Amino acid sequence: MRVSAAVVMQLHRDGYSDQRIADQTGAPLADVTAIIDTHKTLVARGKIPQPETPQAVPNAVALLAWGTNHPAAAVRQYADRALTALEALQNRHQHEEELLRIISQVDELQEQLNRLKTREAELKGKGRTTKPRPAPAARDYTPAEVRSWAQQAGVECAPVGIVPQTVVEQWRSATGRTTQ
Structure with a gap:
């Protein structure tokens, strides 16, 4: 800027x-x-x-006190307007000071957050690590054989995908095959 x-x-x-x-x-x-x-x-x-x-400004407080108590209405109006302006200035100044403090704190917190995120990335290592998938359990049946049986036996079984465990158990019971 x-x-x-x-x-x-x-x-x-x-x-x-x-x-x-x-x-x-x-x-x-x-x-x-x-x-x-x-x-x-x-x-x-x-x-x-x-x-x-x-030039030195006269004591503003004393001057405003003098103006607000002055017998002339015009002088009292000047003092009232000056007080109103000073109150507005004071409010604006306090508002901006608070805003500057907030901005400063946000900047500090943003820097701290960036440092923490950097450290988090260092601790996690580069890239995302995923847990290794467990090896699929060895099957003691052939899905095609179980599906064929299910179709002949009238048991509902999808033609593709994983054979439901309930269907496998029914197949085992019907064929007399047990888990190995």
Whole structure:
């Protein structure tokens, strides 16, 4: 994301750290640091004037208290609008601070999840391992013979697939063959 140098420098003058400016603007930290360093270098070389120190703002709390209790309705309205604006700013600031904390936690958890998934894959080995299938039990009968018997005896048996165990047992009983 591109960020205005003026925005970065204003936040820097307001006392924000490089990291906090990056977090607030969504700009890469390297870009923020480069803008600040370039600005400092240009000021030091005299290429751009030293920024003016802003005038001190009077104590806002005292000023709002004075405005809300002022006898003139216009002054009270200014104070009310300022209080409303400050409350909105405070709510927005708290909202964005919480959002930044959440995003930071999500990023940390995502990194942890990625590390855990990588480790899980290492422990499982490459690719999925499947349990070996047990060897089929040796049959003491021929399915075709059992099917033929079932058809002649009127026992229901599918013409293909696995011969049901109940049919095999009936065949054994009828033919006198036992399991080996």
